Amino acid sequence: EERAVRLDKPTKKKTKKPKKQPKPPHENGNDSMIEKTEPEHVDAPAEFSFPPTFSVSEIKNKQRRHLMFMKLKQEKRKQKVAMKKKKKKERDALGDKAPPKEVPKTIENQRVYDETTVNPEDEEVAFDEGTDEFSAYFNRLTNPKVLITTSDRPRGRTVRFCNQLATVIPDAHVYYRRGLALKKVIPQCIARGFTYLMVINEDRKVPNGMVLCHLPDGPTAHFKVSSVRLRKEMKRRGKDPTEHSPEVILNNFTTRLGHSMGRLFAALFPHDPQFVGRQVATFHNQRDFIFFRFHRYIFKNEKRVGIQELGPRFTLKLRSLQKGTFDSKFGEYEWVLKRHENDVCRRRFNL
Amino acid sequence: MADKSQVCSVWVGSETGILKGVSLSKKQAFNFCEMSCLSRDQEVCVLGWGDEHETEVLVGSVNGTVKTFSTEKGIFTETRQCGESTQGRFTGIAVTDSALITCVETGLLRVWKEGSTDTVEINAGTNVCRMRQNPSQRNQVATGGKENGLKVWDLERPETPIFTSKNVRNDWLDMRVPEWVRDMSFIPDSDKIVTCTGHHQVRVYDPASPQRRPVLEAHFGEYPLTALSLPANQDSVVVGNTHGELAILDLRKGLVRGCLKGLAGGVRGLQCHPSLPLVATCGLDRFLRVHSLEDRSLQHKVYLKSRLNCVLLSSKDLELSGSAVTGDVEEVKEEGGEVDEVWDTMEMINDQAKKRATDEEEAVVPGVEKTTKKRKVVK
Numbered sequence: 001e002e003r004a005v006r007l008d009k010p011t012k013k014k015t016k017k018p019k020k021q022p023k024p025p026h027e028n029g030n031d032s033m034i035e036k037t038e039p040e041h042v043d044a045p046a047e048f049s050f051p052p053t054f055s056v057s058e059i060k061n062k063q064r065r066h067l068m069f070m071k072l073k074q075e076k077r078k079q080k081v082a083m084k085k086k087k088k089k090e091r092d093a094l095g096d097k098a099p100p101k102e103v104p105k106t107i108e109n110q111r112v113y114d115e116t117t118v119n120p121e122d123e124e125v126a127f128d129e130g131t132d133e134f135s136a137y138f139n140r141l142t143n144p145k146v147l148i149t150t151s152d153r154p155r156g157r158t159v160r161f162c163n164q165l166a167t168v169i170p171d172a173h174v175y176y177r178r179g180l181a182l183k184k185v186i187p188q189c190i191a192r193g194f195t196y197l198m199v200i201n202e203d204r205k206v207p208n209g210m211v212l213c214h215l216p217d218g219p220t221a222h223f224k225v226s227s228v229r230l231r232k233e234m235k236r237r238g239k240d241p242t243e244h245s246p247e248v249i250l251n252n253f254t255t256r257l258g259h260s261m262g263r264l265f266a267a268l269f270p271h272d273p274q275f276v277g278r279q280v281a282t283f284h285n286q287r288d289f290i291f292f293r294f295h296r297y298i299f300k301n302e303k304r305v306g307i308q309e310l311g312p313r314f315t316l317k318l319r320s321l322q323k324g325t326f327d328s329k330f331g332e333y334e335w336v337l338k339r340h341e342n343d344v345c346r347r348r349f350n351l
Numbered sequence: 352m353a354d355k356s357q358v359c360s361v362w363v364g365s366e367t368g369i370l371k372g373v374s375l376s377k378k379q380a381f382n383f384c385e386m387s388c389l390s391r392d393q394e395v396c397v398l399g400w401g402d403e404h405e406t407e408v409l410v411g412s413v414n415g416t417v418k419t420f421s422t423e424k425g426i427f428t429e430t431r432q433c434g435e436s437t438q439g440r441f442t443g444i445a446v447t448d449s450a451l452i453t454c455v456e457t458g459l460l461r462v463w464k465e466g467s468t469d470t471v472e473i474n475a476g477t478n479v480c481r482m483r484q485n486p487s488q489r490n491q492v493a494t495g496g497k498e499n500g501l502k503v504w505d506l507e508r509p510e511t512p513i514f515t516s517k518n519v520r521n522d523w524l525d526m527r528v529p530e531w532v533r534d535m536s537f538i539p540d541s542d543k544i545v546t547c548t549g550h551h552q553v554r555v556y557d558p559a560s561p562q563r564r565p566v567l568e569a570h571f572g573e574y575p576l577t578a579l580s581l582p583a584n585q586d587s588v589v590v591g592n593t594h595g596e597l598a599i600l601d602l603r604k605g606l607v608r609g610c611l612k613g614l615a616g617g618v619r620g621l622q623c624h625p626s627l628p629l630v631a632t633c634g635l636d637r638f639l640r641v642h643s644l645e646d647r648s649l650q651h652k653v654y655l656k657s658r659l660n661c662v663l664l665s666s667k668d669l670e671l672s673g674s675a676v677t678g679d680v681e682e683v684k685e686e687g688g689e690v691d692e693v694w695d696t697m698e699m700i701n702d703q704a705k706k707r708a709t710d711e712e713e714a715v716v717p718g719v720e721k722t723t724k725k726r727k728v729v730k
Contacts, residue, residue, distance in 0.1 A: 332593045333617050334617070
């Protein structure tokens, strides 16, 4: 019976325009076609209700399948609009007594509670953080001094990225790698008083990885770098950053691992920001991706701020955190990203 | 404090110096630390049982002190100074006949006798990574380290080891294979010793055989193996490496039987339960995990806030589910008995009552079995 119905359908190719017209028949020259389809449409629901497992995808003819699918979509859209209208009417009718608007579910809303989330009053965690490798910086015993280098033989984009990073981070020095082994570079850095070693790894002329090693004995973090935008590529950017120390914003580092990461980034910058410079570096963590942005702000009045993005922007994803300085073969890892174990639940994050 | 420590079935030592007791049945963790003054030089390096009945836990710290913690009383009862922090960290602690054996990284193995201040000293070479005691022959200990092969010492003859292992032959490039023994264990009911190395090898040595080279060698992974433990049944060994990969290896052929998932950080401490097929691991990711060895599933996971260095399992039954099930069955039987009595007192309906009573009992018993099955599946 269904097949009989469909044979009656006009086999002429319908153009898209009449298809997209709303259901109330229009006066264009396609009246006949629409009239034909309408009774079919009236009959069709009766037919459709017969086999409950029928779906549009079972029609073998591509054109007819397409037509039926489009009809289905239009129906659904109509129902959705009608529902919305109805809800709005009810809401207006209730007025003040209306129930509050439902918040849509997002992955951040639905995030599985992580038991390692740091409680600010926790003494043990406070002691742990107070005596870990960053305690020298946070007790104001050392000032940060960063050495930025790359993997061997970097190409132009990476070199420019390193130079721009050096302008963003105060007291940063860029050195050419010259094929030296990191394990041999590290003791020399320690001897010269560096507190951080940052190595930007390059692949196919684009920076794609970063190793951030806190010296003298601090943790080494290995990141995947993506979405690098250099200053030239930024729209509506301001002038180049000045030598003032920026303020640092660390967003959303809630878990214990997140705390370690936050401290790692905070220790890159000098303790006291120079507010005269009106510059701010932001490390924003969302869904385990850390977004770095560098802005200059200006207060227009007490309540309104204008910001200008300067400087490079990039995204980081932590791949591993190793205790001790860089030793990928024999070092002990505090946390390793294991993709298959992390992919099990889309709402579970580590930072 | 005493009741808390009596319930604990797993003891964990952390880098902040806190001894933590975990009760898996109650799903609670307790911190046992002396005062609110903690310091990093009290970092726990080794944990060991002070006696056979597992009533005392010996805690060895970085500053050279060995504290005795009584599980019954819940407090630290004794502190001994067994060396200074300049001599290196403790790599092993054991007890024989009221004498305490300690070994430090610089290779100094000392036997501290009760009451006398002099010690029997053995120099076990440099860079010792681990010292373990033979559970069946308590006066034998094994030591091993970086470029320091496995040596088995008898404490009654401290001059020379009773077994010194030999390095394997040169590899296919005719180069010396580097040696780095990270952990070892004595296989019960035999003389053999199984070791895991920092070059991701697992080796079995047999002092009874004439060859001093390893009898069996197996490889796992690409990262240094840090900890090793033997489960209750023979022929297998559980190893963990710095990347948080745990594997069960078969010692008959040297193949990997399976991996245990879940760890994100390097494994620092690993111990199998003496009788149940369970293994407890602790590591740098600040979690204590208990896996089941049969189906390799995670049974318990406890967040313990500091990086963990060593773990100690007690031999008693870890889980409440066993006792809970028996409790339920007992209650059910009692109820059935009561119902029988009630029905028996009512005269007229005796036959039907008996049938119903039996039906109820039959219905109830499979019900209990079902719940136990459910529990196993849920785990």
